[in-house]
Amino acid sequence: MVKVEEVRDAAYAEDRESDYTTDDEEAGDAYETESVSSVDSEDLGGLEDETILDRFYALKDIVAPSTRSKLVANWQKTTGWVKTGGVWAGNAVWVITTSALLVGLPLALAMEDEARIVQQEKEIQMQQSGQQSLLGAPPQQPAGVVPPGF
Numbered sequence: 001m002v003k004v005e006e007v008r009d010a011a012y013a014e015d016r017e018s019d020y021t022t023d024d025e026e027a028g029d030a031y032e033t034e035s036v037s038s039v040d041s042e043d044l045g046g047l048e049d050e051t052i053l054d055r056f057y058a059l060k061d062i063v064a065p066s067t068r069s070k071l072v073a074n075w076q077k078t079t080g081w082v083k084t085g086g087v088w089a090g091n092a093v094w095v096i097t098t099s100a101l102l103v104g105l106p107l108a109l110a111m112e113d114e115a116r117i118v119q120q121e122k123e124i125q126m127q128q129s130g131q132q133s134l135l136g137a138p139p140q141q142p143a144g145v146v147p148p149g150f
Helices: 045-049 052-062 065-135
Strands: none
Touching: none
């Protein structure tokens, strides 16, 4: 069986006062303030190496832990929604682009081909009308057009 025994440090005697209390008799009418900081005033040599990021990170102790946890939860929820929205937007752009390439490109090529054919037909008709005007024959009416007077 194990026996637990409490060992007291000699530096912490029973009659020592707390660091958090002050005596009115010692302080007189003014209160003494003692620093309970974890950084000793002699240990400030490394502060020259401290960056702005280190100081900003140290400010987290100002905000209460419950508020910090709520802020972190809201931040994570917001970034999750933004990431999900980005994925959906990327998928939508992919679908629209692919559809435009698969449907729009062949349609545009077919329309261009049709326009080229119509242009060639117009050129052929103009050449024929030019030849007929040189020969002195009356211009021939295109098919399907009724001459005036009928």
